[in-house]
Amino acid sequence: MILCGGVQRVLWGNTSTKNPAYSDIRYVAELIGPYTVNTMPLKTLNAFCDHGTVAVTVENDLDEARDQLKQLAELGIDLDQITGDLLDAGVKSFADDFEKLLKAIAKERQRLSSRNQPAAAPQGSKVSEPQA
Numbered sequence: 001m002i003l004c005g006g007v008q009r010v011l012w013g014n015t016s017t018k019n020p021a022y023s024d025i026r027y028v029a030e031l032i033g034p035y036t037v038n039t040m041p042l043k044t045l046n047a048f049c050d051h052g053t054v055a056v057t058v059e060n061d062l063d064e065a066r067d068q069l070k071q072l073a074e075l076g077i078d079l080d081q082i083t084g085d086l087l088d089a090g091v092k093s094f095a096d097d098f099e100k101l102l103k104a105i106a107k108e109r110q111r112l113s114s115r116n117q118p119a120a121a122p123q124g125s126k127v128s129e130p131q132a
Contacts (some may be wrong), residue, residue, distance in 0.1 A: 012038045025052045033058030 015027035015038055018056055022048045023029070028040055034057050040048075 007035050010036045012036060014039060015039070016041045028052060030057050030060075058103045107120055 012027070012031045015031065015077075017024050017026050028044060028048050029052055030039060031038060031069065032054065036058065069079065
């Protein structure tokens, strides 16, 4: 069997810091790793260029992270259910926005095509051939 394709990359989307109590590069500095892509606003990128450090950080404190996940389960918090719900909501949001985009394109296409149609002759009038 021949397998094709490249490495699937983790995408960290819009990692700007919303809470002013946190570092302005918190979610960038802590999510650096191989095969990752980070989409951040220009302000965050400039802040990272100013006072961030490029280093693999996504693998830091993995034992602590595993312990915290275990504690969530012990408290009855179902992380699989939560992430499934978030995934469903995210996909629905993208699909809804895509439908809105398609409707807007169709509406604009209709508006533009109706502008380019010749005016209809009034009922009962004769349309003559253009003169050469």
